[in-house]
Amino acid sequence: MKKVVLLVAITGFIGAFSAAQAADAVAGKSKAKTCAGCHGQNGISNNDNWPNLAGQKKGYLVKQLKDFRSGVRKDGQMSYWAKSLKDVDIENIAEYFSKLK
Numbered sequence: 187m188k189k190v191v192l193l194v195a196i197t198g199f200i201g202a203f204s205a206a207q208a209a210d211a212v213a214g215k216s217k218a219k220t221c222a223g224c225h226g227q228n229g230i231s232n233n234d235n236w237p238n239l240a241g242q243k244k245g246y247l248v249k250q251l252k253d254f255r256s257g258v259r260k261d262g263q264m265s266y267w268a269k270s271l272k273d274v275d276i277e278n279i280a281e282y283f284s285k286l287k
């Protein structure tokens with residue numbers, strides 16, 4: 187009996203933990219409002235100078251945003267925008283754009 191209780195407790199804990207870890211596309215969408223001016227409402231830009239983000243690989247988006255933030259990748263516009271993003275924002279925003287078609 188004790189073993190069962192313990193097992194339930196452990197699975198519950200793991201479940202809660204992985205839910206907290208999962209990137210949140212809804213939060214990403216709300217954070218991405220400021221990006222829409224350039225990258226488009228649905229991640230499709232309407233200007234040759236601004237890349238589309240919709241459907242881009244999540245890992246790539248995360249890396250680019252971190253590189254802009256750290257200064258490894260530089261752009262007059264993007265470096266500014268990336269500076270205000272926390273790790274969790276980057277994860278969520280990347281999750282959101284990678285899920286768009």
Ligand code: HEC
Nearest residue numbers: 218220221223224235236237247250251261263264267279
């Ligand atoms: C003022 C316009 C502008 C805004 C606002 C803006 N970006 Fe950008 N973004 C750009 C430009 C221009 C580039 C291309 C930079 C370059 O040529 O290196 C870019 C590039 C990127 C890239 C790399 C794309 C690739 O294919 O390599 C990502 C990811 C990105 N932006 C995400 C965002 C996010 C997330 C936000 C909102 C927090 C945002 N951008 C807000 C103009 C903007």
